[in-house]
Amino acid sequence: MLKYTLKRILWMVPVMLGVIIIVFTITFFSPGDPVMNILGSNNYTPESYAAKAAQLGLDKSYVEQMGTYIWNLVTKADLGRSYLTNIPVSVELANRIPVTMRLSLLSILVMMGIGLPFGILSALKQYSVTDFTVTALSLVMAAMPSFVLALLCALFFGVVLRWLPPTGISTWRHWIMPVFCTAGGGIAVFTRMTRTTMLDVVRQDYIRTARAKGLNENIVIRKHALKNCMIPLTTLTGAFVATIFSGSIIVETIFNIPGMGTYLLLGIIGRDYPIITGSIFVISLLVCTVNLFVDIVYTLIDPRIKAQFISPKKKAKLMDKLVQTKGAEAQ
Amino acid sequence: MTAVETSTNRTMPADADSEPIKKKSMLGEIAKRFTRSKAGMLGLCVVIILVSMILLAPVITRYDYAFQDPANRFAYPSPQHIMGTDNFGRDIFTRLLYGGRISLMISLVSVVLSNFIGIALGSIAGYFGGWVDLTVMRLLDILMAIPSLILAIAISAALGSGTFNTILAISVSGIPYSMRMTRSTILSVKTNDFVEAARATGSKNFRIIVKHILPNSFAPVLVSATLLIGTNIMSISGLSFIGLGVQPPTPEWGSILAAGREFLRDFWPLIVFPSLCIFLTVFGFNLFGDGLRDAIDPRLKD
Numbered sequence: 001m002l003k004y005t006l007k008r009i010l011w012m013v014p015v016m017l018g019v020i021i022i023v024f025t026i027t028f029f030s031p032g033d034p035v036m037n038i039l040g041s042n043n044y045t046p047e048s049y050a051a052k053a054a055q056l057g058l059d060k061s062y063v064e065q066m067g068t069y070i071w072n073l074v075t076k077a078d079l080g081r082s083y084l085t086n087i088p089v090s091v092e093l094a095n096r097i098p099v100t101m102r103l104s105l106l107s108i109l110v111m112m113g114i115g116l117p118f119g120i121l122s123a124l125k126q127y128s129v130t131d132f133t134v135t136a137l138s139l140v141m142a143a144m145p146s147f148v149l150a151l152l153c154a155l156f157f158g159v160v161l162r163w164l165p166p167t168g169i170s171t172w173r174h175w176i177m178p179v180f181c182t183a184g185g186g187i188a189v190f191t192r193m194t195r196t197t198m199l200d201v202v203r204q205d206y207i208r209t210a211r212a213k214g215l216n217e218n219i220v221i222r223k224h225a226l227k228n229c230m231i232p233l234t235t236l237t238g239a240f241v242a243t244i245f246s247g248s249i250i251v252e253t254i255f256n257i258p259g260m261g262t263y264l265l266l267g268i269i270g271r272d273y274p275i276i277t278g279s280i281f282v283i284s285l286l287v288c289t290v291n292l293f294v295d296i297v298y299t300l301i302d303p304r305i306k307a308q309f310i311s312p313k314k315k316a317k318l319m320d321k322l323v324q325t326k327g328a329e330a331q
Numbered sequence: 332m333t334a335v336e337t338s339t340n341r342t343m344p345a346d347a348d349s350e351p352i353k354k355k356s357m358l359g360e361i362a363k364r365f366t367r368s369k370a371g372m373l374g375l376c377v378v379i380i381l382v383s384m385i386l387l388a389p390v391i392t393r394y395d396y397a398f399q400d401p402a403n404r405f406a407y408p409s410p411q412h413i414m415g416t417d418n419f420g421r422d423i424f425t426r427l428l429y430g431g432r433i434s435l436m437i438s439l440v441s442v443v444l445s446n447f448i449g450i451a452l453g454s455i456a457g458y459f460g461g462w463v464d465l466t467v468m469r470l471l472d473i474l475m476a477i478p479s480l481i482l483a484i485a486i487s488a489a490l491g492s493g494t495f496n497t498i499l500a501i502s503v504s505g506i507p508y509s510m511r512m513t514r515s516t517i518l519s520v521k522t523n524d525f526v527e528a529a530r531a532t533g534s535k536n537f538r539i540i541v542k543h544i545l546p547n548s549f550a551p552v553l554v555s556a557t558l559l560i561g562t563n564i565m566s567i568s569g570l571s572f573i574g575l576g577v578q579p580p581t582p583e584w585g586s587i588l589a590a591g592r593e594f595l596r597d598f599w600p601l602i603v604f605p606s607l608c609i610f611l612t613v614f615g616f617n618l619f620g621d622g623l624r625d626a627i628d629p630r631l632k633d
Contacts, residue, residue, distance in 0.1 A: 014473075015473050015476050018472075018473030022473065026486055031491060139370070139614070140610075143610050143611075144609075144613075151592060155595060159595060245481075246480035249484075250572065267488075268484070268573070276489075280485050283478065283481055284476050284481070287478055
């Protein structure tokens, strides 16, 4: 178990290294000259250009620049400085990560909190009016990109009805719309998946057995069906992490939330490559970490997986115990 | 066994006429099942109506999408301008119709491109297995660590805006998914007896993949491609919305929406109608894809 977890954590190192290389390469070979951008396209001399390039380390070769970047990142957690504001990217990101994390994690919670009960309800009353309504609504929600949902919500609840503040993050009321809009598509797909999983589970033999032995329907659903539903649904949650994070990036810009998304956008508008590279790397790192966490939770709650990673010593002990109890029962 | 027969028939021209009948019946079966699904048919109708409106744009509307009428800015929907006019006095309905051309074109081309590369790489990985598979999958792990929309944003930011660059960005971000899909399908198809038979008759690897394995794994790939059209439209409009992707004055749903955002407080048509377009298109393609999946493989249906 520990071995598996360690292996997964260690595997993240080459993956993250690969991500840096890919993102660095993409931004490195892009057209547009950062030095020209800083100095302005018509007020520089060859000398001042060369000096600025040397100061930023942009006169070195591709491999050297990438080496320095990775070295600084690994040893000093330094992601370079913004070309335009000269503020270290890591400092700026450190302020913004909690905001985006809060938005994304709240959205994941909302997604599960809404998707799970409605999916189960819809599966238990298959082909009823409730089921039809839930399915239709989730189909509608799934076809709405988060930013479209966000704009429509901002228009309807923020401007027309004036129920919720359209921008900012100062009170909890400011968070309602961003969280729901980021979760929107996720809620839809999660509801459908819950429904499918639940339909699959309630057809299993052990559910029939539970019913046959006269258990209360409530207990059958809660104790037998739901528990077995949770395992595939946990893996699914992992798949949504990336979607929710990238959705939150665009939603942030609509509600003026000072998170990583608005920062990334600043970098894109100003062609400020350290910001772009740094933000994308950190977003990928966060997504991978949350995914890793989900995977570990998954192995913890699924006894079948847990059994695979049990150490041989422990296994032998358990087998002995099993034999003993079996023997005792036989006597 | 039937699969072995059809695959050998293909090399024998004498029996060529028996094959189309068989194929037709399978397609007919799928079509029959598809027409029975109400949601799938609704999706197909939405798609057909939208696509024909977009293609017939010059017939439907008499305005030019770039024609500015400064005297008539921010007009609310009226018989002359059924969706009103924007901040430059341009007809919103016309701009949405022509914008749909760009969105649909980019989306379709990207689906084809990313599936072409994804299928090629995925079938190599799935068919050969071993270290080839391991290497490709490990590289894929790295690519999948970057969320696909973020990857598209990165590529698009680096390449700059424009139709061609957007196609490239969206295609690359779609490759990992079609590759995974193809690989897993091929892993299950390649264990079939007809693959063994083809190998026994001396077929080369390339021939086995292209002639025997791919035709038998087209169904799930086709379904995921249909669903990818909708996803791509969302990504394209997202890119244009944040200022990458397609730039004004070229009309694109996302960039129209971005322009509308500035007038959120005062002028609703510039938000509501582009949103509706994106929603309806994605909705149509999703329903169509779902229906197709259920029709091709009824076992997948709940």
